[in-house]
Structures are given as structure tokens and as C-alpha cells.
Amino acid sequence: MRPFKVLVxxxxxxxxxxxEGGRQPVGKSDAVAFDVxxxxxxxxxxxxSRxxxxxxAWDFCTRRLAIVAASRPH
Structure with missing residues (x-):
């Protein structure tokens, strides 16, 4: 099984x-936590973020992306 990864x-x-498991990548159904x-x-x-x-984790990514987007001139 491939590790679960989402690109944001x-x-x-x-x-x-x-x-406690050594933070090894796992599939979605075996996930205990998510690292960014x-x-x-x-x-x-x-x-x-860990x-x-x-x-x-999703909120962390979207907040960071919003901060970067807000700092750029439109």
C-alpha cells in the first residue's frame, strides 16, 4: 500500500x-497523525507542522497560502 499524501x-x-510509531508514512486508513x-x-x-x-494540517496549509497570496500585489 502506498502512503497517503495530499499536495496543497x-x-x-x-x-x-x-x-509513538516513529512517524512512518502509512496509508489513509492506518493514519494516526498527519505531518505537513x-x-x-x-x-x-x-x-x-507535525x-x-x-x-x-489542511487549515495550516490554506492559512499559509492565504498569507502569501495577500502579500502579493494584485
């Missing part, structure tokens, strides 16, 4: 088995 702008939300990875960082290894619910 420059971020990736990855399902993991949580801190900054895909713009070298090697896609910079964690922007051990969140999916909703909190």
Missing part, C-alpha cells in the same frame, strides 16, 4: 503512524 500548494500533507512538509525546501525534508489531525 507548496506543501504536502503526509499520513503517519504518529510520534514544505515541498520548496531542499530535498522535501523540512517539516512545517502530528496534526487532517483538518488542522
Amino acid at each position: 500548494g507548496g506543501f504536502a500533507i503526509v499520513a503517519t503512524n504518529g510520534a 512538509i514544505d515541498r520548496k525546501a531542499a530535498g522535501n525534508t523540512k517539516y512545517a 502530528d496534526q489531525t487532517f483538518t488542522d
